Amino acid sequence: MRALLVVNPAATTTSARTRDVLIHALASEMKLDAVTTEYRGHGRDLARQAAESGEVDLVVALGGDGTVNEVVNGLLHDGPEPDRLPLLAVVPGGSTNVFARALGLPNDAVEATGAILDALNRKSERTVGLGLASGTKGTADEGVPERWFTFCAGFGFDASVIGRVEQQRELGKRSTHPLYVRQVVRQFLRYPHRRQGTIELRRPGADPVTDLVVSIVANTSPWTYLGNRPIYVSPRASFDTGLDVLGLSRLSTAAVTRYASQLLMSTPERGPHGKHATTVHDMDDFTLNSKVPLPFQMDGDHLGLRTSVTFTGVRRALRVIV
Template sequence: MRALLVVNPAATTTSARTRDVLIHALASEMKLEAVTTEYRGHARDLGRRAAESDDMDLVVALGGDGTVNEVVNGLLHHGPDPDRLPRLAVVPGGSTNVFARALGLPNDAVEATGAILDALRDRTERTIGLGLAAGTPGTDDEAVPARWFTFCAGLGFDASVIGRVEQQRERGKRSTHALYMRQVVRQFLDEPHRRNGPITLTRPGEDPVTDLVLSIICNTSPWTYLGNRPVYASPQASFDTALDVVALSKMSTPAVARYATQLLTSSPERGPRGKHAVTLHDLTDFTLHSKVPLPFQMDGDHLGLRTSVTFTGVRRALRVIV
Protein backbone atom coordinates (compact mmCIF):
# COMPACT_ATOMS: atom_id res chain seq x y z
CA MET A 1 0.00 0.00 0.00
CA ARG A 2 1.25 3.46 -0.93
CA ALA A 3 0.23 6.34 1.33
CA LEU A 4 0.78 10.07 1.60
CA LEU A 5 1.01 11.63 5.05
CA VAL A 6 0.18 15.35 5.08
CA VAL A 7 1.59 16.94 8.22
CA ASN A 8 0.65 20.38 9.49
CA PRO A 9 3.68 21.50 11.54
CA ALA A 10 1.55 24.13 13.30
CA ALA A 11 -0.97 21.57 14.58
CA THR A 12 -2.02 22.78 18.02
CA THR A 13 -1.67 19.60 20.07
CA THR A 14 1.00 17.60 18.24
CA SER A 15 4.68 17.94 19.08
CA ALA A 16 7.57 17.18 16.73
CA ARG A 17 8.39 14.08 18.78
CA THR A 18 4.83 12.81 18.49
CA ARG A 19 4.91 13.38 14.73
CA ASP A 20 8.11 11.33 14.45
CA VAL A 21 6.52 8.47 16.40
CA LEU A 22 3.44 8.52 14.16
CA ILE A 23 5.50 8.60 10.98
CA HIS A 24 7.53 5.61 12.18
CA ALA A 25 4.38 3.67 13.09
CA LEU A 26 2.71 4.32 9.73
CA ALA A 27 5.89 3.66 7.73
CA SER A 28 6.21 0.23 9.34
CA GLU A 29 2.90 -0.81 7.76
CA MET A 30 2.97 0.87 4.33
CA LYS A 31 5.10 2.65 1.75
CA LEU A 32 4.83 6.13 3.20
CA GLU A 33 5.65 9.54 1.80
CA ALA A 34 5.46 12.24 4.50
CA VAL A 35 5.18 15.90 3.47
CA THR A 36 5.08 18.86 5.83
CA THR A 37 2.86 21.74 4.70
CA GLU A 38 4.65 25.02 4.04
CA TYR A 39 1.87 27.48 3.14
CA ARG A 40 -1.87 27.99 3.30
CA GLY A 41 -3.45 25.73 0.69
CA HIS A 42 -0.47 23.35 0.54
CA ALA A 43 -2.51 20.47 1.99
CA ARG A 44 -5.12 21.04 -0.72
CA ASP A 45 -2.41 20.89 -3.40
CA LEU A 46 -1.05 17.67 -1.92
CA GLY A 47 -4.52 16.12 -1.82
CA ARG A 48 -5.07 17.02 -5.47
CA ARG A 49 -1.72 15.49 -6.41
CA ALA A 50 -2.69 12.28 -4.63
CA ALA A 51 -6.07 12.21 -6.39
CA GLU A 52 -4.37 12.58 -9.78
CA SER A 53 -1.83 9.86 -9.01
CA ASP A 54 -2.31 6.38 -10.45
CA ASP A 55 -0.95 4.47 -7.48
CA MET A 56 -1.84 6.38 -4.29
CA ASP A 57 -4.07 4.27 -2.04
CA LEU A 58 -4.38 6.39 1.07
CA VAL A 59 -3.96 9.98 2.24
CA VAL A 60 -3.44 10.55 5.97
CA ALA A 61 -4.05 14.06 7.31
CA LEU A 62 -2.22 14.92 10.54
CA GLY A 63 -3.58 18.21 11.82
CA GLY A 64 -6.77 19.98 12.79
CA ASP A 65 -10.06 20.41 10.97
CA GLY A 66 -8.57 23.08 8.69
CA THR A 67 -5.90 20.68 7.45
CA VAL A 68 -8.50 17.98 6.86
CA ASN A 69 -10.68 20.43 4.93
CA GLU A 70 -7.80 21.35 2.63
CA VAL A 71 -6.92 17.70 1.98
CA VAL A 72 -10.55 16.86 1.21
CA ASN A 73 -10.84 19.76 -1.22
CA GLY A 74 -7.70 18.56 -2.97
CA LEU A 75 -8.95 14.98 -3.19
CA LEU A 76 -12.29 16.15 -4.61
CA HIS A 77 -10.87 18.79 -6.96
CA HIS A 78 -12.27 16.91 -9.96
CA GLY A 79 -15.43 15.83 -8.15
CA PRO A 80 -16.43 12.88 -5.95
CA ASP A 81 -15.51 9.40 -7.17
CA PRO A 82 -15.16 7.21 -4.06
CA ASP A 83 -14.36 4.05 -5.98
CA ARG A 84 -11.37 5.67 -7.69
CA LEU A 85 -10.03 8.23 -5.24
CA PRO A 86 -7.54 7.39 -2.48
CA ARG A 87 -9.10 6.76 0.90
CA LEU A 88 -8.75 9.34 3.67
CA ALA A 89 -7.51 8.76 7.21
CA VAL A 90 -7.35 11.46 9.87
CA VAL A 91 -4.98 11.77 12.81
CA PRO A 92 -6.24 14.58 15.08
CA GLY A 93 -3.73 17.30 15.86
CA GLY A 94 -5.82 20.44 16.29
CA SER A 95 -7.56 22.01 19.25
CA THR A 96 -11.03 20.54 18.60
CA ASN A 97 -10.85 17.86 15.86
CA VAL A 98 -14.59 17.69 15.24
CA PHE A 99 -14.35 15.64 12.05
CA ALA A 100 -12.06 12.96 13.47
CA ARG A 101 -14.11 12.62 16.64
CA ALA A 102 -17.37 12.49 14.68
CA LEU A 103 -15.91 9.50 12.85
CA GLY A 104 -15.40 7.82 16.22
CA LEU A 105 -11.62 8.19 16.37
CA PRO A 106 -9.81 8.87 19.67
CA ASN A 107 -8.84 12.50 20.22
CA ASP A 108 -5.27 11.48 21.07
CA ALA A 109 -2.98 11.34 18.02
CA VAL A 110 -1.14 8.18 19.07
CA GLU A 111 -4.32 6.32 19.95
CA ALA A 112 -5.95 7.44 16.70
CA THR A 113 -2.96 6.17 14.72
CA GLY A 114 -3.34 2.78 16.39
CA ALA A 115 -7.05 2.76 15.55
CA ILE A 116 -6.32 3.62 11.91
CA LEU A 117 -3.72 0.85 11.62
CA ASP A 118 -6.19 -1.63 13.12
CA ALA A 119 -8.85 -0.48 10.66
CA LEU A 120 -6.47 -0.93 7.73
CA ARG A 121 -5.61 -4.45 8.84
CA ASP A 122 -9.32 -5.25 9.29
CA ARG A 123 -10.24 -3.47 6.04
CA THR A 124 -12.91 -1.36 7.74
CA GLU A 125 -13.96 1.86 6.07
CA ARG A 126 -17.10 3.86 5.30
CA THR A 127 -18.22 6.12 2.49
CA ILE A 128 -19.46 9.44 3.83
CA GLY A 129 -21.47 12.35 2.50
CA LEU A 130 -20.06 15.87 2.40
CA GLY A 131 -21.33 19.41 1.90
CA LEU A 132 -20.51 21.64 -1.04
CA ALA A 133 -20.89 25.44 -0.91
CA ALA A 134 -20.63 27.79 -3.87
CA GLY A 135 -21.42 31.33 -4.90
CA THR A 136 -25.01 31.72 -6.11
CA PRO A 137 -25.48 32.37 -9.85
CA GLY A 138 -26.77 35.84 -10.62
CA THR A 139 -25.39 37.40 -7.42
CA ASP A 140 -22.24 39.32 -6.50
CA ASP A 141 -20.81 36.05 -5.13
CA GLU A 142 -21.32 34.13 -8.38
CA ALA A 143 -17.58 33.94 -9.04
CA VAL A 144 -16.73 32.47 -5.61
CA PRO A 145 -15.37 28.96 -6.28
CA ALA A 146 -17.14 25.93 -4.86
CA ARG A 147 -15.62 24.42 -1.75
CA TRP A 148 -16.31 21.20 0.17
CA PHE A 149 -16.82 20.99 3.92
CA THR A 150 -16.73 17.96 6.16
CA PHE A 151 -18.83 18.81 9.21
CA CYS A 152 -20.22 22.35 9.25
CA ALA A 153 -20.57 25.76 7.66
CA GLY A 154 -22.16 28.97 8.87
CA LEU A 155 -23.27 32.37 7.64
CA GLY A 156 -23.52 35.17 10.19
CA PHE A 157 -23.03 34.96 13.94
CA ASP A 158 -20.92 31.80 14.32
CA ALA A 159 -18.66 32.85 11.44
CA SER A 160 -18.21 36.24 13.12
CA VAL A 161 -17.06 34.44 16.28
CA ILE A 162 -14.56 32.36 14.29
CA GLY A 163 -13.26 35.53 12.65
CA ARG A 164 -12.70 37.07 16.08
CA VAL A 165 -10.87 33.96 17.27
CA GLU A 166 -8.59 34.00 14.23
CA GLN A 167 -7.75 37.64 14.92
CA GLN A 168 -6.81 36.76 18.50
CA ARG A 169 -4.66 33.86 17.33
CA GLU A 170 -2.82 36.16 14.93
CA ARG A 171 -1.99 38.28 17.99
CA GLY A 172 -0.41 35.26 19.69
CA LYS A 173 -3.35 33.96 21.73
CA ARG A 174 -3.68 30.18 22.11
CA SER A 175 -6.74 28.51 20.62
CA THR A 176 -8.63 27.43 23.73
CA HIS A 177 -12.28 26.86 24.52
CA ALA A 178 -12.15 29.82 26.91
CA LEU A 179 -11.00 32.01 24.02
CA TYR A 180 -13.97 30.90 21.93
CA MET A 181 -16.44 31.55 24.74
CA ARG A 182 -15.08 35.07 25.30
CA GLN A 183 -15.49 35.85 21.61
CA VAL A 184 -19.06 34.49 21.64
CA VAL A 185 -19.96 36.96 24.39
CA ARG A 186 -18.21 39.86 22.65
CA GLN A 187 -19.85 39.09 19.32
CA PHE A 188 -23.27 38.92 20.96
CA LEU A 189 -22.78 42.33 22.56
CA ASP A 190 -21.64 43.81 19.23
CA GLU A 191 -24.05 41.90 16.96
CA PRO A 192 -25.94 44.49 14.84
CA HIS A 193 -28.57 42.10 13.44
CA ARG A 194 -29.73 40.18 16.50
CA ARG A 195 -33.28 41.61 16.40
CA ASN A 196 -33.71 41.98 12.63
CA GLY A 197 -32.23 39.00 10.88
CA PRO A 198 -31.01 39.66 7.32
CA ILE A 199 -30.83 36.00 6.16
CA THR A 200 -33.39 34.18 4.01
CA LEU A 201 -33.25 30.44 3.29
CA THR A 202 -34.74 29.25 0.00
CA ARG A 203 -35.14 25.71 -1.33
CA PRO A 204 -36.93 24.19 -4.31
CA GLY A 205 -40.68 23.70 -3.85
CA GLU A 206 -40.86 25.28 -0.38
CA ASP A 207 -41.73 28.68 1.04
CA PRO A 208 -38.70 30.78 2.01
CA VAL A 209 -37.65 31.00 5.65
CA THR A 210 -37.00 34.67 6.36
CA ASP A 211 -35.49 37.04 8.97
CA LEU A 212 -32.83 34.64 10.24
CA VAL A 213 -30.10 36.00 12.49
CA LEU A 214 -27.97 32.87 12.74
CA SER A 215 -27.64 29.94 10.36
CA ILE A 216 -25.53 26.83 10.89
CA ILE A 217 -25.29 24.01 8.37
CA CYS A 218 -24.34 20.62 9.80
CA ASN A 219 -23.11 17.54 7.97
CA THR A 220 -22.77 15.42 11.10
CA SER A 221 -23.42 15.41 14.81
CA PRO A 222 -21.97 16.57 17.19
CA TRP A 223 -21.62 20.05 15.76
CA THR A 224 -18.61 20.85 17.95
CA TYR A 225 -17.01 20.09 21.32
CA LEU A 226 -16.39 22.09 24.47
CA GLY A 227 -13.44 20.17 25.84
CA ASN A 228 -14.76 16.61 25.94
CA ARG A 229 -18.40 17.71 25.95
CA PRO A 230 -20.11 17.14 22.59
CA VAL A 231 -22.54 19.85 21.44
CA TYR A 232 -25.48 18.76 19.30
CA ALA A 233 -26.86 21.64 17.23
CA SER A 234 -28.54 19.25 14.77
CA PRO A 235 -28.87 15.85 16.45
CA GLN A 236 -30.23 14.17 13.30
CA ALA A 237 -27.33 15.26 11.10
CA SER A 238 -25.30 12.35 9.75
CA PHE A 239 -22.54 11.48 7.30
CA ASP A 240 -25.11 9.12 5.75
CA THR A 241 -27.65 11.83 4.85
CA ALA A 242 -27.54 15.24 3.19
CA LEU A 243 -27.32 18.51 5.16
CA ASP A 244 -29.13 19.79 8.26
CA VAL A 245 -29.77 23.42 9.16
CA VAL A 246 -30.32 25.03 12.54
CA ALA A 247 -31.18 28.74 12.52
CA LEU A 248 -32.48 31.40 14.88
CA SER A 249 -34.83 34.25 14.02
CA LYS A 250 -34.19 36.17 17.24
CA MET A 251 -31.16 36.73 19.47
CA SER A 252 -32.47 38.75 22.38
CA THR A 253 -30.72 38.22 25.70
CA PRO A 254 -33.43 35.86 27.06
CA ALA A 255 -33.55 33.91 23.78
CA VAL A 256 -29.77 33.51 23.63
CA ALA A 257 -29.63 32.41 27.27
CA ARG A 258 -32.31 29.80 26.55
CA TYR A 259 -30.69 28.44 23.40
CA ALA A 260 -27.20 28.47 24.92
CA THR A 261 -28.52 26.37 27.80
CA GLN A 262 -30.16 23.99 25.33
CA LEU A 263 -26.89 23.60 23.43
CA LEU A 264 -24.89 22.95 26.58
CA THR A 265 -27.40 20.28 27.66
CA SER A 266 -28.01 18.92 24.16
CA SER A 267 -27.88 15.21 23.41
CA PRO A 268 -28.14 12.89 20.40
CA GLU A 269 -31.90 12.92 21.00
CA ARG A 270 -32.54 16.59 21.73
CA GLY A 271 -31.11 19.86 20.39
CA PRO A 272 -32.19 23.53 20.24
CA ARG A 273 -35.95 24.09 20.09
CA GLY A 274 -38.49 26.87 20.50
CA LYS A 275 -40.54 29.32 18.45
CA HIS A 276 -37.48 31.22 17.23
CA ALA A 277 -35.53 28.06 16.30
CA VAL A 278 -35.67 26.64 12.78
CA THR A 279 -34.46 23.07 12.24
CA LEU A 280 -34.38 21.38 8.83
CA HIS A 281 -33.15 17.85 8.12
CA ASP A 282 -31.59 16.09 5.13
CA LEU A 283 -31.53 18.95 2.61
CA THR A 284 -29.81 18.32 -0.71
CA ASP A 285 -30.14 21.81 -2.24
CA PHE A 286 -30.78 25.22 -0.66
CA THR A 287 -29.48 28.79 -0.67
CA LEU A 288 -28.85 31.36 2.03
CA HIS A 289 -29.30 34.99 0.95
CA SER A 290 -28.42 37.98 3.11
CA LYS A 291 -29.49 41.61 2.74
CA VAL A 292 -26.00 42.65 3.86
CA PRO A 293 -22.58 40.99 3.53
CA LEU A 294 -22.02 38.59 6.42
CA PRO A 295 -19.03 36.53 7.59
CA PHE A 296 -18.93 32.97 6.25
CA GLN A 297 -17.11 29.95 7.67
CA MET A 298 -16.54 26.34 6.68
CA ASP A 299 -15.13 23.70 9.04
CA GLY A 300 -14.04 26.46 11.40
CA ASP A 301 -12.17 28.46 8.76
CA HIS A 302 -13.26 32.09 8.25
CA LEU A 303 -13.66 32.76 4.51
CA GLY A 304 -14.63 36.42 4.39
CA LEU A 305 -17.96 38.09 3.65
CA ARG A 306 -20.80 36.67 1.54
CA THR A 307 -24.28 37.80 0.55
CA SER A 308 -25.45 34.52 -1.00
CA VAL A 309 -24.26 30.92 -0.70
CA THR A 310 -25.76 27.86 -2.38
CA PHE A 311 -25.36 24.52 -0.60
CA THR A 312 -25.49 20.97 -1.92
CA GLY A 313 -25.51 17.83 0.21
CA VAL A 314 -23.61 15.09 -1.62
CA ARG A 315 -24.11 11.56 -0.33
CA ARG A 316 -21.33 8.98 -0.70
CA ALA A 317 -18.63 11.46 -1.65
CA LEU A 318 -15.46 10.01 -0.07
CA ARG A 319 -14.15 6.82 1.54
CA VAL A 320 -12.61 7.18 5.01
CA ILE A 321 -10.78 4.75 7.26
CA VAL A 322 -12.57 4.19 10.58
Protein backbone atom coordinates in the same frame (compact mmCIF):
# COMPACT_ATOMS: atom_id res chain seq x y z
CA MET B 1 -0.07 0.39 0.02
CA ARG B 2 1.44 3.74 -0.88
CA ALA B 3 0.35 6.68 1.27
CA LEU B 4 0.92 10.41 1.60
CA LEU B 5 0.97 11.89 5.10
CA VAL B 6 0.13 15.61 5.19
CA VAL B 7 1.46 17.07 8.46
CA ASN B 8 0.48 20.44 9.88
CA PRO B 9 3.51 21.47 12.00
CA ALA B 10 1.36 24.02 13.85
CA ALA B 11 -1.16 21.40 15.01
CA THR B 12 -2.27 22.48 18.46
CA THR B 13 -2.03 19.24 20.43
CA THR B 14 0.94 17.41 18.92
CA SER B 15 4.64 18.05 19.48
CA ALA B 16 7.41 17.51 16.93
CA ARG B 17 8.51 14.42 18.87
CA THR B 18 4.98 12.97 18.86
CA ARG B 19 4.66 13.58 15.15
CA ASP B 20 7.93 11.75 14.52
CA VAL B 21 6.67 8.75 16.50
CA LEU B 22 3.42 8.72 14.51
CA ILE B 23 5.26 8.95 11.21
CA HIS B 24 7.47 5.97 12.12
CA ALA B 25 4.44 3.95 13.22
CA LEU B 26 2.60 4.59 9.96
CA ALA B 27 5.73 4.01 7.86
CA SER B 28 6.16 0.57 9.43
CA GLU B 29 2.90 -0.55 7.80
CA MET B 30 2.98 1.17 4.40
CA LYS B 31 5.16 2.96 1.89
CA LEU B 32 4.84 6.47 3.29
CA ASP B 33 5.81 9.90 2.06
CA ALA B 34 5.45 12.54 4.79
CA VAL B 35 5.22 16.22 3.82
CA THR B 36 4.92 19.19 6.17
CA THR B 37 2.62 22.02 5.13
CA GLU B 38 4.28 25.39 4.66
CA TYR B 39 1.42 27.77 3.88
CA ARG B 40 -2.35 28.06 4.03
CA GLY B 41 -3.81 25.86 1.32
CA HIS B 42 -0.68 23.68 1.05
CA GLY B 43 -2.57 20.62 2.29
CA ARG B 44 -5.07 21.07 -0.53
CA ASP B 45 -2.30 21.35 -3.10
CA LEU B 46 -0.52 18.25 -1.82
CA ALA B 47 -3.68 16.14 -1.75
CA ARG B 48 -4.66 17.28 -5.23
CA GLN B 49 -1.25 16.30 -6.59
CA ALA B 50 -1.58 12.89 -4.92
CA ALA B 51 -5.05 12.35 -6.40
CA GLU B 52 -3.99 13.41 -9.88
CA SER B 53 -0.86 11.25 -9.84
CA GLY B 54 -2.88 8.05 -9.53
CA GLU B 55 0.01 6.55 -7.58
CA VAL B 56 -1.19 7.19 -4.02
CA ASP B 57 -3.68 4.80 -2.44
CA LEU B 58 -4.28 6.70 0.79
CA VAL B 59 -3.86 10.26 2.06
CA VAL B 60 -3.46 10.74 5.82
CA ALA B 61 -4.12 14.16 7.38
CA LEU B 62 -2.32 14.89 10.64
CA GLY B 63 -3.73 18.10 12.06
CA GLY B 64 -6.95 19.80 13.05
CA ASP B 65 -10.20 20.24 11.17
CA GLY B 66 -8.67 22.96 8.98
CA THR B 67 -5.97 20.59 7.76
CA VAL B 68 -8.55 17.89 7.11
CA ASN B 69 -10.69 20.34 5.13
CA GLU B 70 -7.74 21.32 2.94
CA VAL B 71 -6.86 17.69 2.23
CA VAL B 72 -10.47 16.79 1.40
CA ASN B 73 -10.73 19.71 -1.01
CA GLY B 74 -7.53 18.58 -2.70
CA LEU B 75 -8.72 15.00 -3.03
CA LEU B 76 -12.06 16.14 -4.46
CA HIS B 77 -10.78 18.96 -6.65
CA ASP B 78 -12.34 17.32 -9.71
CA GLY B 79 -15.31 15.94 -7.79
CA PRO B 80 -15.94 12.37 -6.60
CA GLU B 81 -15.88 9.55 -9.13
CA PRO B 82 -18.63 7.15 -7.98
CA ASP B 83 -16.59 4.04 -8.77
CA ARG B 84 -13.30 5.38 -7.41
CA LEU B 85 -13.81 7.51 -4.32
CA PRO B 86 -10.60 8.80 -2.70
CA LEU B 87 -9.43 7.22 0.55
CA LEU B 88 -8.62 9.34 3.64
CA ALA B 89 -7.36 8.69 7.16
CA VAL B 90 -7.37 11.34 9.89
CA VAL B 91 -4.96 11.64 12.81
CA PRO B 92 -6.40 14.36 15.07
CA GLY B 93 -3.96 17.09 16.07
CA GLY B 94 -6.15 20.15 16.56
CA SER B 95 -7.93 21.63 19.55
CA THR B 96 -11.37 20.18 18.74
CA ASN B 97 -11.10 17.58 15.92
CA VAL B 98 -14.83 17.41 15.21
CA PHE B 99 -14.60 15.34 12.02
CA ALA B 100 -12.31 12.68 13.52
CA ARG B 101 -14.38 12.37 16.67
CA ALA B 102 -17.64 12.23 14.73
CA LEU B 103 -16.16 9.24 12.89
CA GLY B 104 -15.61 7.56 16.24
CA LEU B 105 -11.82 7.93 16.34
CA PRO B 106 -10.02 8.63 19.64
CA ASN B 107 -9.20 12.29 20.22
CA ASP B 108 -5.61 11.40 21.12
CA ALA B 109 -3.25 11.34 18.12
CA VAL B 110 -1.32 8.27 19.28
CA GLU B 111 -4.46 6.27 20.06
CA ALA B 112 -6.05 7.36 16.79
CA THR B 113 -2.97 6.20 14.85
CA GLY B 114 -3.26 2.79 16.50
CA ALA B 115 -6.95 2.66 15.60
CA ILE B 116 -6.16 3.56 11.98
CA LEU B 117 -3.49 0.86 11.71
CA ASP B 118 -5.91 -1.70 13.15
CA ALA B 119 -8.57 -0.59 10.68
CA LEU B 120 -6.15 -0.90 7.77
CA ASN B 121 -5.28 -4.44 8.82
CA ARG B 122 -8.98 -5.26 8.99
CA LYS B 123 -9.64 -3.37 5.74
CA SER B 124 -12.27 -1.37 7.59
CA GLU B 125 -13.51 1.78 5.93
CA ARG B 126 -16.64 3.89 5.68
CA THR B 127 -18.15 5.93 2.85
CA VAL B 128 -19.38 9.34 4.00
CA GLY B 129 -21.35 12.17 2.52
CA LEU B 130 -20.04 15.74 2.47
CA GLY B 131 -21.34 19.24 1.94
CA LEU B 132 -20.46 21.39 -1.06
CA ALA B 133 -20.86 25.19 -1.03
CA SER B 134 -20.66 27.55 -3.98
CA GLY B 135 -21.53 31.10 -4.94
CA THR B 136 -25.15 31.40 -6.08
CA LYS B 137 -25.70 31.99 -9.78
CA GLY B 138 -26.94 35.45 -10.66
CA THR B 139 -25.50 37.05 -7.52
CA ALA B 140 -22.29 38.91 -6.70
CA ASP B 141 -20.89 35.64 -5.32
CA GLU B 142 -21.44 33.64 -8.52
CA GLY B 143 -17.73 33.36 -9.25
CA VAL B 144 -16.74 32.09 -5.79
CA PRO B 145 -15.10 28.65 -6.22
CA GLU B 146 -16.85 25.55 -4.91
CA ARG B 147 -15.56 24.22 -1.63
CA TRP B 148 -16.25 21.03 0.30
CA PHE B 149 -16.87 20.80 4.03
CA THR B 150 -16.83 17.77 6.26
CA PHE B 151 -18.97 18.62 9.29
CA CYS B 152 -20.38 22.16 9.25
CA ALA B 153 -20.70 25.57 7.66
CA GLY B 154 -22.04 28.80 9.12
CA PHE B 155 -23.37 32.03 7.68
CA GLY B 156 -23.78 35.00 10.02
CA PHE B 157 -23.15 35.12 13.76
CA ASP B 158 -21.17 31.91 14.31
CA ALA B 159 -18.89 32.74 11.36
CA SER B 160 -18.25 36.18 12.84
CA VAL B 161 -17.10 34.50 16.06
CA ILE B 162 -14.69 32.29 14.12
CA GLY B 163 -13.37 35.37 12.34
CA ARG B 164 -12.59 37.00 15.69
CA VAL B 165 -10.90 33.82 16.93
CA GLU B 166 -8.67 33.79 13.85
CA GLN B 167 -7.74 37.42 14.50
CA GLN B 168 -6.69 36.47 18.03
CA ARG B 169 -4.65 33.53 16.75
CA GLU B 170 -2.81 35.82 14.36
CA LEU B 171 -1.85 37.85 17.43
CA GLY B 172 -0.30 34.76 19.00
CA LYS B 173 -3.20 33.41 21.07
CA ARG B 174 -3.64 29.63 21.24
CA SER B 175 -6.81 28.09 19.84
CA THR B 176 -8.56 26.96 23.03
CA HIS B 177 -12.17 26.46 24.04
CA PRO B 178 -12.05 29.40 26.53
CA LEU B 179 -10.87 31.63 23.65
CA TYR B 180 -13.96 30.67 21.63
CA VAL B 181 -16.28 31.27 24.59
CA ARG B 182 -14.83 34.75 25.18
CA GLN B 183 -15.26 35.66 21.53
CA VAL B 184 -18.88 34.45 21.55
CA VAL B 185 -19.63 36.85 24.41
CA ARG B 186 -17.77 39.77 22.86
CA GLN B 187 -19.30 39.26 19.44
CA PHE B 188 -22.78 39.01 20.93
CA LEU B 189 -22.36 42.47 22.46
CA ARG B 190 -21.33 44.09 19.19
CA TYR B 191 -22.88 42.01 16.39
CA PRO B 192 -24.86 44.54 14.27
CA HIS B 193 -27.61 42.19 13.01
CA ARG B 194 -28.62 40.31 16.14
CA ARG B 195 -31.90 42.22 16.62
CA GLN B 196 -33.02 42.04 12.98
CA GLY B 197 -31.86 39.05 10.99
CA THR B 198 -30.91 39.43 7.34
CA ILE B 199 -30.66 35.76 6.24
CA GLU B 200 -33.21 33.90 4.13
CA LEU B 201 -33.30 30.12 3.65
CA ARG B 202 -34.68 28.97 0.29
CA ARG B 203 -35.26 25.32 -0.60
CA PRO B 204 -37.26 23.56 -3.30
CA GLY B 205 -40.90 22.90 -2.55
CA ALA B 206 -41.12 25.03 0.59
CA ASP B 207 -41.77 28.63 1.58
CA PRO B 208 -38.64 30.66 2.37
CA VAL B 209 -37.63 31.14 5.98
CA THR B 210 -36.69 34.79 6.52
CA ASP B 211 -35.05 37.13 9.04
CA LEU B 212 -32.56 34.62 10.43
CA VAL B 213 -29.65 35.86 12.53
CA VAL B 214 -27.95 32.47 12.83
CA SER B 215 -27.77 29.80 10.14
CA ILE B 216 -25.70 26.68 10.83
CA VAL B 217 -25.42 23.93 8.24
CA ALA B 218 -24.57 20.51 9.68
CA ASN B 219 -23.30 17.42 7.89
CA THR B 220 -23.00 15.32 11.03
CA SER B 221 -23.66 15.40 14.75
CA PRO B 222 -22.38 16.58 17.16
CA TRP B 223 -21.72 20.06 15.80
CA THR B 224 -18.70 20.68 18.00
CA TYR B 225 -17.22 19.88 21.41
CA LEU B 226 -16.74 22.03 24.50
CA GLY B 227 -13.84 20.16 26.03
CA ASN B 228 -15.15 16.60 26.14
CA ARG B 229 -18.79 17.65 26.05
CA PRO B 230 -20.47 17.12 22.66
CA ILE B 231 -22.71 19.96 21.48
CA TYR B 232 -25.65 19.12 19.23
CA VAL B 233 -27.31 21.75 17.04
CA SER B 234 -28.84 19.27 14.57
CA PRO B 235 -29.05 15.91 16.34
CA ARG B 236 -30.38 14.06 13.28
CA ALA B 237 -27.56 15.21 10.97
CA SER B 238 -25.51 12.31 9.64
CA PHE B 239 -22.76 11.42 7.19
CA ASP B 240 -25.35 9.11 5.62
CA THR B 241 -28.00 11.75 4.82
CA GLY B 242 -28.21 15.18 3.22
CA LEU B 243 -27.54 18.43 5.07
CA ASP B 244 -29.36 19.85 8.09
CA VAL B 245 -29.89 23.51 9.01
CA LEU B 246 -30.49 25.24 12.31
CA GLY B 247 -31.72 28.81 11.97
CA LEU B 248 -32.35 31.27 14.79
CA SER B 249 -34.34 34.45 14.23
CA ARG B 250 -33.63 36.13 17.56
CA LEU B 251 -30.46 36.80 19.56
CA SER B 252 -31.78 38.91 22.40
CA THR B 253 -30.18 38.42 25.81
CA ALA B 254 -33.05 36.19 26.90
CA ALA B 255 -32.93 34.16 23.69
CA VAL B 256 -29.16 33.68 23.87
CA THR B 257 -29.42 32.56 27.48
CA ARG B 258 -32.12 30.05 26.55
CA TYR B 259 -30.31 28.69 23.51
CA ALA B 260 -26.97 28.52 25.33
CA SER B 261 -28.62 26.42 28.05
CA GLN B 262 -30.23 24.19 25.45
CA LEU B 263 -26.88 23.69 23.70
CA LEU B 264 -25.11 22.79 26.94
CA MET B 265 -27.88 20.30 27.72
CA SER B 266 -28.28 19.06 24.15
CA THR B 267 -28.37 15.34 23.45
CA PRO B 268 -28.34 13.06 20.39
CA GLU B 269 -32.14 13.26 20.60
CA ARG B 270 -32.74 16.98 21.25
CA GLY B 271 -31.04 20.21 20.22
CA PRO B 272 -32.06 23.90 20.33
CA HIS B 273 -35.79 24.44 19.94
CA GLY B 274 -38.48 27.08 20.36
CA LYS B 275 -40.62 29.47 18.35
CA HIS B 276 -37.59 31.40 17.09
CA ALA B 277 -35.70 28.24 16.03
CA THR B 278 -36.04 26.62 12.61
CA THR B 279 -34.69 23.12 12.00
CA VAL B 280 -34.64 21.40 8.60
CA HIS B 281 -33.37 17.86 8.07
CA ASP B 282 -31.83 15.94 5.16
CA MET B 283 -31.64 18.48 2.33
CA ASP B 284 -29.76 17.98 -0.92
CA ASP B 285 -30.03 21.52 -2.33
CA PHE B 286 -30.80 24.90 -0.76
CA THR B 287 -29.58 28.49 -0.67
CA LEU B 288 -28.86 30.98 2.10
CA ASN B 289 -29.21 34.63 1.04
CA SER B 290 -28.51 37.79 3.01
CA LYS B 291 -29.61 41.39 2.49
CA VAL B 292 -26.09 42.49 3.48
CA PRO B 293 -22.68 40.78 3.25
CA LEU B 294 -22.11 38.48 6.23
CA PRO B 295 -19.19 36.36 7.49
CA PHE B 296 -19.06 32.80 6.19
CA GLN B 297 -17.17 29.79 7.60
CA MET B 298 -16.66 26.15 6.70
CA ASP B 299 -15.25 23.55 9.10
CA GLY B 300 -14.11 26.35 11.40
CA ASP B 301 -12.26 28.27 8.68
CA HIS B 302 -13.35 31.89 8.16
CA LEU B 303 -13.78 32.58 4.43
CA GLY B 304 -14.69 36.25 4.38
CA LEU B 305 -18.02 37.90 3.53
CA ARG B 306 -20.79 36.48 1.34
CA THR B 307 -24.29 37.57 0.32
CA SER B 308 -25.51 34.23 -1.06
CA VAL B 309 -24.31 30.63 -0.76
CA THR B 310 -25.77 27.57 -2.46
CA PHE B 311 -25.36 24.23 -0.67
CA THR B 312 -25.42 20.70 -2.01
CA GLY B 313 -25.40 17.51 0.04
CA VAL B 314 -23.37 14.82 -1.72
CA ARG B 315 -24.26 11.53 -0.06
CA ARG B 316 -21.29 9.44 -1.27
CA ALA B 317 -18.20 11.57 -1.63
CA LEU B 318 -15.29 10.05 0.32
CA ARG B 319 -13.98 6.81 1.81
CA VAL B 320 -12.53 7.07 5.31
CA ILE B 321 -10.45 4.57 7.29
CA VAL B 322 -12.25 3.87 10.59
